[in-house]
Amino acid sequence: MILSVTGLNLFYGDAQALDEVSLEVAAGDIVAVVGSNGAGKSSLIRTIAGIEKPRSGQVVYKGVDIAGWPSHRICNLGIGQVAEGRQIFAGLTVHENLEVGAYLQRGRHKRAETMERVFEMFPILRKRADQLAGTLSGGEQQMLAISRCLLGQPELIMFDEPSLGLAPTIVQEVFGIIKHLNEDGMPIILVEQNVAISLRMANRAYVLENGRIVLTGSGDDLLRDDRVREAYLGL
Amino acid sequence: MDFWTLTNAVASGLLIGLVYGLSALGLSVIFGVIRIVNFAHGEIMVMGMFFALVMFRWLGMDPLLSVPLAAGLMFVFGYVLQRVVVSRVSHLPEHMQFLLLAALAIMIVSALLLIFGPDAQGVEVDYAWESFAFGELIIDYPKMFAAIAAVIVASLLLAFFKYTTTGKAIRACADNRMGAQVVGLNVDRLYALTFGIGAACLGAAGAIILLLFEVHPYLAPGYTLLAFVIVIIGGLGSLFGALVGGILIGVSEAIAAILFQPSMKTAFSFGLLILVLLLRPQGLLGKAAR
Numbered sequence: 133m134i135l136s137v138t139g140l141n142l143f144y145g146d147a148q149a150l151d152e153v154s155l156e157v158a159a160g161d162i163v164a165v166v167g168s169n170g171a172g173k174s175s176l177i178r179t180i181a182g183i184e185k186p187r188s189g190q191v192v193y194k195g196v197d198i199a200g201w202p203s204h205r206i207c208n209l210g211i212g213q214v215a216e217g218r219q220i221f222a223g224l225t226v227h228e229n230l231e232v233g234a235y236l237q238r239g240r241h242k243r244a245e246t247m248e249r250v251f252e253m254f255p256i257l258r259k260r261a262d263q264l265a266g267t268l269s270g271g272e273q274q275m276l277a278i279s280r281c282l283l284g285q286p287e288l289i290m291f292d293e294p295s296l297g298l299a300p301t302i303v304q305e306v307f308g309i310i311k312h313l314n315e316d317g318m319p320i321i322l323v324e325q326n327v328a329i330s331l332r333m334a335n336r337a338y339v340l341e342n343g344r345i346v347l348t349g350s351g352d353d354l355l356r357d358d359r360v361r362e363a364y365l366g367l
Numbered sequence: 368m369d370f371w372t373l374t375n376a377v378a379s380g381l382l383i384g385l386v387y388g389l390s391a392l393g394l395s396v397i398f399g400v401i402r403i404v405n406f407a408h409g410e411i412m413v414m415g416m417f418f419a420l421v422m423f424r425w426l427g428m429d430p431l432l433s434v435p436l437a438a439g440l441m442f443v444f445g446y447v448l449q450r451v452v453v454s455r456v457s458h459l460p461e462h463m464q465f466l467l468l469a470a471l472a473i474m475i476v477s478a479l480l481l482i483f484g485p486d487a488q489g490v491e492v493d494y495a496w497e498s499f500a501f502g503e504l505i506i507d508y509p510k511m512f513a514a515i516a517a518v519i520v521a522s523l524l525l526a527f528f529k530y531t532t533t534g535k536a537i538r539a540c541a542d543n544r545m546g547a548q549v550v551g552l553n554v555d556r557l558y559a560l561t562f563g564i565g566a567a568c569l570g571a572a573g574a575i576i577l578l579l580f581e582v583h584p585y586l587a588p589g590y591t592l593l594a595f596v597i598v599i600i601g602g603l604g605s606l607f608g609a610l611v612g613g614i615l616i617g618v619s620e621a622i623a624a625i626l627f628q629p630s631m632k633t634a635f636s637f638g639l640l641i642l643v644l645l646l647r648p649q650g651l652l653g654k655a656a657r
Contacts, residue, residue, distance in 0.1 A: 183548050207551020219546035221539045231532055232539040233550050240532075284550060 133158055133192075134288060134319050135180070135211075140189030140199070142172075142179050142343075149175040150186070151343040156336075157288065162310075162320045164334035164351060166327045166364060172343040173323040174216055177290045180321075181213050182206040193288075208236045212286025216293040218277040222266030226257055229265050229276055233283035242285055250279035253309075271302035278309060289313065290321040295329070307333065327364040331355045339364075371503040376621040378504060382514035384617020386576050388610035389517040390590065391597035392524060393568030395609040398598070400541040400561040403453060404461075406468035409590030410475035411566050415441055415573020416582040417483060423490040423577075430490055430577045431516050437570035438520070445566025449559040457558075472587065479584035489581035509578045520571045521610060524564070528606070537561055596636055600643045602653020611652060615639065 135157040142150035149172050157163050165173050178184045180191055182203035191199040198206055207213075221229050230250070234243040251258040254275045260268060265276055274294060281289060291310060295303040307329055314320050324330035331337055334351035339360060347354060354360045390412055397405050405411075418440060419433040452471075456464050494508040528534040540547040540557050547554050580586075593616065601612025616636050623635035643650065 181549070202553070203548050204551045204553040213549050215545065215549040219543055219549050221542040221546055223542045224535065224538060228535050228538075232536050232547075232552070235532060235536045236551050280550060 134161075134194060135321075136190075136192050137176075137180065138190045138192070140176070140179060140191065141187045142175055142184055143187050149184075149343050150179060150189075153189070153340070153343070153345055155338055155345070157319050157321060159319060160314070160317060161336060162314050162322055162334045164330040164337040165321065165323045165340055166325075166330060166337060166354075166360075167340035168364075169325070171340040173340055174292055175343070176340070177213065177215075177292050177321070177323055180206075180290065181211065204236065207284060208238045210238065210285065210287035212281040212284050212289045214274075214277050214281050214289065214291045214294060216296065218270075218273045220265045220268075220273050220276050220280065222264065224265055225262050226265050226268070226276060227261040229280050230257075230283050233280035234285075236284060239284040243283065246283050246285065250282055254279060270298050271305070274298060274302070274306055275309075278306075286318075288319045288321070290323070292323045293325060294322075295324065295326050303329075327360070328355075331360075372625060373622070374504055376625045377618055378506060379510060380618035380621025381614055382506075382510040382617070383579065383621070384614035385514040385517040385521075385610070386572055386579070386613070387593065387597055387617050388613020389521050389568055389575070390572035391594045391601065391609040391613050392521055392606060393565040393572065394594045395598050395601075395604065395606055396524070396568065397562055397565035399604040399606070400537055401449070401453075401457070401558050403457065403464055403562075404468070405562075405565065406465055406591060407472040407475060408569065408594050409587035409592070410472045410479075411441055411444070412569040412573040412576075412590050413479065413582060413584060413587040414444070414475065415570035416577045416586075417479060417573075418570070419574035419577045420483075420488060420490060420582055429492055430574050431512060433574045434516055434520065434571045437574040438567040439570075441570025441573075442563040442567035444563075444570075446559045446563035448566070449562035450555070453562065454555060454558065472591070476584045476587055479587075483584065485583060485585065487581040487583045490577055492578065513575045513578045516575045517572065520568065520575075524568060525606060527564075533557075533560070593636070596640045599650055600640060602650025604654075605650065605652040608650055608652030612650070615651075 133156050137153060137155040140150050140153040153176060165176060167173050175184060179186050182201050185200050189199060190197050193209060193211060221232065230247055234240055256272055257275060257279060268276060294306050298306065310320060310322065311333060322330050322334065331351040331354050337349065337351045337354045338345050339347035339354065347357065394405055394408050397403060415437040418437045419430040422428040422433045423430060456467050497508045498505050528538060536552055537557050537560065540552060540554055544554060597612035597616050598609055600615060601608030619635050619639050620632035623632040
């Protein structure tokens with residue numbers, strides 16, 4: 133296992149956001165976490181990333197328990213994140229966004245070659261390199277967010293609602309990119325409201341409800357599960 | 368009043384205004400990134416002035432040579448202040464942050480009073496009374512050197528934010544704090560660095576302005592207020608705006624002093640402030656609030 137989360141509990145004040153959550157990611161996996169709004173999907177990602185501090189539980193990444201570590205150290209270990217709402221730096225240029233993505237030690241020494249790589253993946257970003265990131269379209273901003281994450285040299289990427297607010301054709305493209313990254317060997321955690329697509333892509337999936345994992349299995353198993361079909365696919 | 372009197376006043380105001388602008392930059396940087404209004408602004412600047420005074424008395428050092436030292440010392444002060452004190456209140460409501468920094472301001476003034484006493488003290492450099500003339504335009508050496516030093520420090524600061532990776536990372540924190548956490552920037556450390564840089568501007572501005580004015584502890588609140596006026600006129604959060612605002616205030620004070628009388632100059636700057644707030648509330652170079 134690259135990442136194994138065990139018994140994670142997170143509180144915002146008195147409200148419990150995560151309740152004994154356990155999850156595993158193996159090499160080459162796409163792990164989907166599905167659930168409705170407010171189920172705790174983003175909280176789970178933010179806790180693994182170190183932005184939220186869990187009250188208890190373990191987050192073991194490559195044999196080291198990183199629960200409660202500060203986010204910059206976790207990032208520097210190679211856990212990258214493409215956050216909900218993209219969270220690009222709107223007032224910085226595209227190029228500057230990418231540079232800041234490689235700010236940590238881990239990304240810094242490979243900055244030039246990775247920048248070239250993402251420009252090849254997304255030629256539009258090269259064209260817009262000196263433009264302010266806030267002037268990009270939603271789809272371009274998502275490509276920038278993914279590229280910025282890649283500049284940090286991640287060995288595991290967590291995607292939080294990558295399809296949110298994007299046009300359907302762009303959504304297809306974004307999922308294509310995620311698939312492609314995975315085929316190149318990148319383990320992925322995918323948090324999505326778009327349950328059908330994410331379950332179809334995932335080789336393992338978890339259903340989160342009110343901060344608890346209520347179902348787990350392969351993506352196909354969950355697609356056939358009556359409860360999932362009823363609650364999330366409307367079938 | 369004739370043309371040359373006015374020209375001389377404008378030139379002198381412009382040179383002093385550049386130093387004001389550097390000081391206002393210090394306020395703008397800290398507010399723009401950390402969203403903390405530094406109510407101990409003038410006090411930190413006056414600490415820079417006293418530091419340069421001590422270096423002059425002790426080692427005979429020209430205040431301009433003390434600029435890098437004053438900046439370095441105040442950088443450390445600002446860094447530690449943010450790390451140890453201000454970061455603990457950044458989640459609290461604004462009036463509580465205000466009280467903390469206002470209290471710090473009072474402590475600094477009191478400490479300076481204990482050490483240096485309430486009297487005005489200054490330095491006298493060799494070139495204090497030298498000047499050169501273009502026709503009837505007379506420029507004092509101290510004012511000119513002070514303005515050049517201020518421009519150099521301000522340019523270094525702007526270049527730092529534009530060209531260095533750390534400068535870009537700090538701008539990224541200011542632009543989108545959540546985004547900064549997502550890419551793993553150590554926001555707390557970058558905030559401390561920012562407060563340090565803002566305070567370093569003040570240390571530099573203080574050492575520079577000692578060439579022009581005598582220092583006493585009670586100068587500090589006046590400088591705080593002046594920087595607020597400049598930053599609001601120039602546009603909150605705009606670094607270039609702070610410089611422009613500084614020049615405007617410097618020039619308008621100088622003109623007020625010859626048109627009316629020197630004691631009217633503060634009323635004049637506040638008049639300018641009210642005018643800007645009425646006509647362009649976001650400041651001259653500021654962006655309208657979204």
